[in-house]
Amino acid sequence: MSSTRTLFLVSSCLALTLISLTLVLKKWHLGLREEGGGDDGPDADLKLDLTSEKLIQQLRERQQELLPFYLNSTGDQTGNETLNEEVLGSEQGIGCSDLSGMTVVDLLGSGYTKTVLKVLTQQGSAVALKSVNEQGSDMRTCLEDFRDPQGCQELVSFKLRKEVILLQRLKHPNIVELRGQCRESGLVGGMVAVLEPGTPLQMIQLLQSPWEERFRVCLGLVRLLQYLSRSPLGSVALLDFQPRQFITVSGELKLTDLDDAVVREPSCRIDSDCLLQFPLRNFTLPCSSSGVCEGLNQLRNLYNAYRYFFIYLLPHQAPALLKPLVEEIMNTTGELKKNVEETLEDFEKVLHEYKSGLHLQNLQPSVIKDYAVVRGVKTAGDMDYRCWPSYEQQACVLSVHNALEAAHICSSHPQCTSFSLSRQRTWTGRRLASFRSGFSQMLPDVNSTLYMRSQAGVSTAAQL
Numbered sequence: 001m002s003s004t005r006t007l008f009l010v011s012s013c014l015a016l017t018l019i020s021l022t023l024v025l026k027k028w029h030l031g032l033r034e035e036g037g038g039d040d041g042p043d044a045d046l047k048l049d050l051t052s053e054k055l056i057q058q059l060r061e062r063q064q065e066l067l068p069f070y071l072n073s074t075g076d077q078t079g080n081e082t083l084n085e086e087v088l089g090s091e092q093g094i095g096c097s098d099l100s101g102m103t104v105v106d107l108l109g110s111g112y113t114k115t116v117l118k119v120l121t122q123q124g125s126a127v128a129l130k131s132v133n134e135q136g137s138d139m140r141t142c143l144e145d146f147r148d149p150q151g152c153q154e155l156v157s158f159k160l161r162k163e164v165i166l167l168q169r170l171k172h173p174n175i176v177e178l179r180g181q182c183r184e185s186g187l188v189g190g191m192v193a194v195l196e197p198g199t200p201l202q203m204i205q206l207l208q209s210p211w212e213e214r215f216r217v218c219l220g221l222v223r224l225l226q227y228l229s230r231s232p233l234g235s236v237a238l239l240d241f242q243p244r245q246f247i248t249v250s251g252e253l254k255l256t257d258l259d260d261a262v263v264r265e266p267s268c269r270i271d272s273d274c275l276l277q278f279p280l281r282n283f284t285l286p287c288s289s290s291g292v293c294e295g296l297n298q299l300r301n302l303y304n305a306y307r308y309f310f311i312y313l314l315p316h317q318a319p320a321l322l323k324p325l326v327e328e329i330m331n332t333t334g335e336l337k338k339n340v341e342e343t344l345e346d347f348e349k350v351l352h353e354y355k356s357g358l359h360l361q362n363l364q365p366s367v368i369k370d371y372a373v374v375r376g377v378k379t380a381g382d383m384d385y386r387c388w389p390s391y392e393q394q395a396c397v398l399s400v401h402n403a404l405e406a407a408h409i410c411s412s413h414p415q416c417t418s419f420s421l422s423r424q425r426t427w428t429g430r431r432l433a434s435f436r437s438g439f440s441q442m443l444p445d446v447n448s449t450l451y452m453r454s455q456a457g458v459s460t461a462a463q464l
């Protein structure tokens, strides 16, 4: 671990244990501010007043930004108090009092606005704590502009507040779960959101994973977009749509960064007002008779999903018989020919075919005859070989629909002399099969079936 990172973790630990002290100091600091503190002459006062005026204006604007979320869901136009009660009063959620007993174990990530720590609760479960990034560029810019640490903390905190409000209202398996929050944590001075912990999305790692896992991420994304297109708040657009706004939790994609989400479709007078601009493509949508660019939010999300995710994750190594369906999805999303609902139907169709093994209809059933079946045994002293993309780095472990598909795979690998099917299944319900080039021992195991390739089968493959 780098020394900066260690320093960061140590300072975070300290911050967590010094909550009450910080709170006292903060109140004292606020008291000083209210009494008017600085004494640099009338000009300095005037300058300070103007700067403060600007900061107050920005704070008001951020407050206004939160209103649509109250208006759309609770009908409460004042907002603020409802939010406090709703979150702080929640008995199920993790609150301020729980934070002091937590131990920081890792820095999960940080961005322009926020920092995320992995911590262990007193009960030993892991959660992610999201707070304002004191070193982030949002905070830096604010401090350069206003030189008011307290005001800037409040200003930048609005983004986290907005995120928390959205997380309270938007509930979906592909949105990170909010487990609590603390408005005055003392941790770097401000608000903390308590989230389910995950793993930051690593595109490079995903590119090396089996197609099934890459498809899972894309499917999760489309399910999320379908939910966002008709969420309780209306149609939500993610203005900052990049892989780093997502994490995975046990392989499932989850949206974690919502501070750039907007809920209203833009208003328009003519069609050209409804312009969707991307670096390589532009799209124009019709302006509806009610003066709204209807469907613009969902199409913006969908095209972003296409350009940041589908292009890289979907076509590569798709099962041969599913390729036409996958290409159809690539074509319709790349040209925005279908809406999110229709796109989701296409994705669910691919999933259905994949799960039911319909895409394997053309496999030669006779291949399995090359294999002797030994039920209830596992092998030991295995001679593993590597294949790609394997579920295990040092071995060849692939998901299969059934023994026939596994036999086809084994027969296509010259080194493969046997494979075994375990009861372990992937998220689609396919079974994991281990392929190997040899083994020295057989041991009883009711959960495993061994398939040994006949010598004839091996030598035919070797000749090919």
Ligand SMILES: Nc1ncnc2c1ncn2[C@@H]1O[C@H](COP(=O)(O)OP(=O)(O)OP(=O)(O)O)[C@@H](O)[C@H]1O
Binding pocket: 108, 109, 110, 111, 112, 113, 114, 115, 116, 128, 130, 133, 136, 176, 195, 196, 197, 198, 199, 200, 201, 240, 244, 245, 246, 247, 256, 257, 258, 259
């Ligand atoms: N629940 C979580 N579990 C694990 N990592 C997380 C979690 N939430 C966020 N992260 C990581 O922390 C990073 C920063 O969080 P977030 O994106 O909310 O901050 P940000 O300042 O808005 O970022 P950006 O500058 O990209 O907009 C994310 O990119 C992600 O990798």
